[in-house]
Amino acid sequence: MNDAGGTHTVILIVIAVVWITLWVLAxxxxxxxxxxxxxERGVWVxxxxxxxxxxxxxxxxxxRTRSRAPLQNP
Numbered sequence: 001m002n003d004a005g006g007t008h009t010v011i012l013i014v015i016a017v018v019w020i021t022l023w024v025l026a027x028x029x030x031x032x033x034x035x036x037x038x039x040e041r042g043v044w045v046x047x048x049x050x051x052x053x054x055x056x057x058x059x060x061x062x063x064r065t066r067s068r069a070p071l072q073n074p
Contacts, residue, residue: 023048026056029064 030044048055
């Protein structure tokens with residue numbers, strides 16, 4: 001018997017769960033990021049929703065580093 005169909009299903013489910021988890025974490029990260037204006041936050045959430053595969057990747061690579069709050073001098 002060949003159980004390749006069942007194996008492929010499990011792999012696809014694991015990939016889907018990982019992808020959804022990363023997407024949710026990206027949206028939470030956007031919502032909680034200090035230093036973003038309401039407009040910027042809305043744009044990033046829209047990007048993550050409209051482009052669910054690439055949006056969170058772009059946020060992780062570019063948005064998180066660009067949106068850090070400026071350092072405060074003591």
